[in-house]
Amino acid sequence: MKNWHKPFQPEKARAFFQHAFASRVELVKDMPRVLISRAAYNAMWHYVDIASQEVGWLGTCCRQGNDFLIEEVFLFKQEVSHVSTEITADGLAEMAQELISSRLDGVEICNSLRFWGHSHVNMGTSPSGQDDSQMDVFQESRHSFFVRAILNKQGRMEFTIYLYESGVKIVDAEWTIYEPADQNLREGIEAEFKAKISQARYGYAGLGYDQYNGDRVIGSIGLHKEENLYRPADISTKKPRKGGRKDGN
Numbered sequence: 001m002k003n004w005h006k007p008f009q010p011e012k013a014r015a016f017f018q019h020a021f022a023s024r025v026e027l028v029k030d031m032p033r034v035l036i037s038r039a040a041y042n043a044m045w046h047y048v049d050i051a052s053q054e055v056g057w058l059g060t061c062c063r064q065g066n067d068f069l070i071e072e073v074f075l076f077k078q079e080v081s082h083v084s085t086e087i088t089a090d091g092l093a094e095m096a097q098e099l100i101s102s103r104l105d106g107v108e109i110c111n112s113l114r115f116w117g118h119s120h121v122n123m124g125t126s127p128s129g130q131d132d133s134q135m136d137v138f139q140e141s142r143h144s145f146f147v148r149a150i151l152n153k154q155g156r157m158e159f160t161i162y163l164y165e166s167g168v169k170i171v172d173a174e175w176t177i178y179e180p181a182d183q184n185l186r187e188g189i190e191a192e193f194k195a196k197i198s199q200a201r202y203g204y205a206g207l208g209y210d211q212y213n214g215d216r217v218i219g220s221i222g223l224h225k226e227e228n229l230y231r232p233a234d235i236s237t238k239k240p241r242k243g244g245r246k247d248g249n
């Protein structure tokens with residue numbers, strides 16, 4: 001009787017051949033997100049709110065672990081129309097010059113300009129052909145990545161992360177406001193806590209319960225109903241009755 005379950009076993013290994021491939025991309029980390037500083041978020045909202053045409057801007061963008069952080073945004077000189085923004089070499093050069101001359105970290109900022117945002121005013125936030133070809137221009141500038149945002153007055157902000165090195169773009173990437181804890185603010189609040197807030201302690205008059213570590217003590221009779229729960233007599237001799245209240249109701 002033939003064994004149908006027995007796999008075919010050729011005497012010699014076959015030469016490898018190309019099977020019907022089913023290539024796919026799988027993530028080995030979480031999907032990268034766009035993080036936006038509160039300042040950049042606010043500036044972009046004002047740009048979109050004020051502009052009645054397709055205004056554009058650039059911004060700093062750096063990697064923050066697996067994510068991409070947009071910290072600052074800058075308007076550049078541009079000629080706008082209802083359908084497109086012209087990013088000219090002159091406009092960019094002028095912005096770079098201004099940054100370098102006005103800020104100590106100007107050069108650093110210019111080197112980290114890897115974000116381009118623009119308003120579609122009242123139109124949808126899908127990219128135009130020109131928006132896509134603009135991203136090819138950034139790739140030609142040998143950037144390893146670049147982030148694009150298209151925003152509109154309807155409150156929509158759509159990001160695409162271009163990972164040029166791996167030839168992948170993340171379309172409609174998740175975005176969130178980035179607000180790290182401010183350590184100076186924290187220290188000030190901690191000092192204020194120390195000065196204004198202390199732990200209340202409940203004891204009873206006359207039992208010497210006001211010896212708690214110098215904390216403020218509320219030690220008078222009847223100040224707090226829960227006081228009764230802590231009477232030594234309750235703890236040692238009485239158990240709470242099951243069901244019903246003590247007064248019998």
Ligand SMILES: [Zn+2]
Nearest residue numbers: 127128131150
């Ligand atoms: Zn556009």
